Amino acid sequence: QVQLVESGGGLVQPGGSLRLSCAASGTIFVINAMGWYRQAPGKQRELVARITSLGSTKYGDSVKGRFTISRDNAKNTVYLQMNSLKAEDTAVYYCMVVAGGMGTIYWGNGTLVTASS
Numbered sequence: 001q002v003q004l005v006e007s008g009g010g011l012v013q014p015g016g017s018l019r020l021s022c023a024a025s026g027t028i029f030v031i032n033a034m035g036w037y038r039q040a041p042g043k044q045r046e047l048v049a050r051i052t053s054l055g056s057t058k059y060g061d062s063v064k065g066r067f068t069i070s071r072d073n074a075k076n077t078v079y080l081q082m083n084s085l086k087a088e089d090t091a092v093y094y095c096m097v098v099a100g101g102m103g104t105i106y107w108g109n110g111t112l113v114t115a116s117s
Contacts, residue, residue: 003024004095005022005023006021006022006094007020007022007111010112012115013115017083017085019082020079024076028099029099031053031073033098034071034097035047035051035097036080036095037093037094038089040091047059049068050096051078055071057069066083068081078095091112
């Protein structure tokens with residue numbers, strides 16, 4: 001079983017920055033991909049960014065050039081640096097981890113990011 005603990009969400013003015021962190025713990029043999037998804041009120045959950053164990057990344061179109069995902073494999077932690085935040089980035093951000101030989105997907109409880117003046 002894998003537990004995910006997210007941190008770093010909060011209120012920021014448009015144009016500002018935030019950094020999210022997600023630490024994985026528990027019985028972890030191998031972590032494949034790690035990433036962030038978000039869900040705004042009334043909308044479906046969408047990909048923000050993913051990163052593989054080898055460092056290959058994928059971003060959602062709306063965040064390209066503004067957000068950067070990174071990971072520390074030694075700490076089983078994934079980060080999301082969010083710059084130039086916009087009101088439309090307001091959402092609950094969920095950490096996601098794909099782990100184990102079966103590729104089981106684990107989700108964090110979510111952290112709220114609000115970009116508002």
